[in-house]
Structure formats: C-alpha cells, structure tokens
C-alpha cells in the first residue's frame with residue numbers, strides 16, 4: 571500500500587497503535603478466546619440485545635479501572651454487572667421478594683435491576699454505592715461469553731463517555747478500536763436502545779432510566795411508576811446526566827410544527843416516517859417507514875451516527891409518540907439535545 575510520506579510517521583502506520591481484532595461472535599473459538607482475555611484482565615466489546623457493551627471481569631478492580639480510562643468515564647458513574655443466570659446474579663446482589671416476578675418475566679432481557687450489593691463486587695464497579703445494577707442479557711453471544719468466562723462481566727456501553735451508544739461492531743471499532751483487546755461482532759443489536767433500569771433498593775420500585783422494556787410492560791407487576799426526571803444538571807441517579815447520548819452536531823427537537831431548516835443552513839432530518847418535505851434537508855434518516863416504534867428504536871443510534879458524520883450545521887429531530895419504546899427514544903433525543 572502506498573502511503574503519503576507524512577503517514578509513515580503516524581503511530582498506526584508504524585504499527586505502534588494496533589486496532590483491536592474483530593471476531594465473529596457466532597464462532598465458538600472466538601468466544602473462548604474472548605473469555606480467556608476477560609479472565610486475564612483484558613477488555614472485550616461484545617453484542618447484547620440492546621447495545622454493544624465494553625466488558626471486563628467484574629471481580630477485577632484493575633480491569634474495571636481500565637474501562638473507566640478507555641471511556642474517559644467519571645469514576646462516580648457505576649457499571650452494570652452482566653450475569654448468565656439468576657443464581658449467578660445472586661452472587662452479586664440481594665434481590666428482594668418484590669424483584670422475583672420481574673426476574674422471572676424479563677430475564678434474560680433488557681431490564682437492569684438495582685439492588686443492595688454483596689461484598690463480592692469491588693467498590694469501583696458501583697462507584698462506592700451500596701447498591702449494584704445487574705442484568706441478564708438476552709443475546710446468545712453475550713450469554714455464551716459470560717458462561718465461558720465463568721464470572722460476571724462488568725460492562726458499560728462501548729462508546730466514549732457521553733457519546734451515542736454503539737449498535738454495530740464497526741461503531742466500537744471506530745471509536746475505541748485502538749484501546750481494547752477484542753471486538754466480538756454479532757451484527758446490529760436488535761433492540762437498539764439501552765436497558766430499562768429499575769431500582770428495587772429502597773421500598774417502592776423506582777424507574778431510573780427508560781429503555782428496552784416499556785413502562786407499560788412493567789406496571790402490571792410493580793404498579794404505577796413515576797417517569798424518570800427529564801434531563802437535569804443534578805440527576806436523581808448517577809450517570810443520568812443532562813447531556814448524554816449526544817452527537818457532536820447540534821441536535822434540536824422540533825416542536826409541534828415540522829422543524830424548519832434556516833436559510834443557507836445544511837440541516838439533517840431525523841424522522842419516524844418518510845417526511846413530506848425531504849428536499850429541504852441535506853440528509854434525511856427515516857427510523858421506521860411504517861411508524862413502528864420498536865423498529866425506530868433499533869435504528870435510532872445508527873441514524874444519529876450517520877447524520878453526525880456528514881458535517882451538518884444542525885440535526886432536526888421530529889418527536890415521536892411517547893408510548894412503548896417511544897419513551898426511551900424521546901429520552902435519548904432530549905439528552906442529546908440538552909445544552910450541557
């Protein structure tokens with residue numbers, strides 16, 4: 571390959587910076603290798619049904635510290651422990667009776683439960699809190715990896731802190747490829763937004779983050795849930811920061827009237843269905859031509875990343891109805907649009 575003369579001095583060209591290998595998540599050999607890397611204290615990005623996670627051995631404080639470093643994530647923002655089954659989950663947290671029905675109905679799946687932690691969880695995982703967030707992911711490759719590693723995996727979403735979560739292996743490779751040990755490629759994540767987080771730690775269940783399990787599905791089991799506060803500079807839960815899931819390009823949610831590009835502005839449009847006025851925009855992303863909110867959630871982060879890569883002046887997002895997964899979609903868009 572011919573490189574421009576200045577390129578031979580870059581760390582990548584000189585072989586100093588290596589990008590992580592991308593291995594097929596369906597290949598049992600790749601899963602075994604990934605599990606060895608985890609047991610040795612390394613970092614592996616892996617697919618889940620929600621978004622790609624950046625995983626390490628949840629019991630290895632040094633490995634967990636590396637995750638915070640690689641993501642540039644503040645140490646006050648705790649991680650989720652991923653387990654393969656309920657009895658393993660119980661090694662990390664104390665589940666109250668009120669959580670049993672939820673575990674039975676939604677695990678494996680996109681529901682994270684916050685419960686009092688057990689001593690087996692190093693304090694760095696929970697950012698010093700007395701509670702721990704735990705979930706059993708529903709993705710076969712994630713389950714195979716946790717089983718092969720024989721331990722819980724602490725994993726945040728595999729993106730630099732504050733940016734949009736990755737829903738494809740290529741998203742991880744682009745942003746963290748030179749900082750981690752292996753990426754397991756399981757194709758696009760079927761749900762596309764992060765897990766719903768429910769705290770069971772103090773009396774009444776409390777919704778900390780909307781996500782892949784819709785609130786309407788939870789309420790028959792836990793009674794009515796207060797909606798989590800919108801973006802706030804002083805979040806009720808750690809990590810629920812106002813500006814989060816954010817593109818570099820400024821994003822605005824249009825009000826009741828369709829978003830208007832300004833004169834001379836290169837604006838991109840994010841719309842649930844095909845817009846009637848596509849020609850007014852430099853780029854358009856349609857989340858679900860049939861208006862299906864599940865399909866829209868699965869396409870949301872890929873669409874945001876694509877619009878963010880085009881050098882636009884502004885992204886205009888048209889709001890979606892806040893039912894089902896529409897609640898999580900609007901939450902992510904509001905956090906992306908928040909000023910800081």
Ligand code: TXA
Pocket residue numbers: 618620621622623624647648649650680682684696699701702703707725726727728763764765766767778807808809810
């Ligand atoms: O779908 C998901 O949940 C993905 C996949 C990889 O499992 N993970 C994910 O992790 O979204 P992360 O770290 O990006 O977001 C986890 C959120 C953080 O905002 C964190 O503050 C919150 O969970 N969290 C973790 N432990 C907590 C605790 N003990 N109390 C309250 N919130 C907690």
Ligand code: MG
Pocket residue numbers: 726727735
């Ligand atoms: Mg995240």
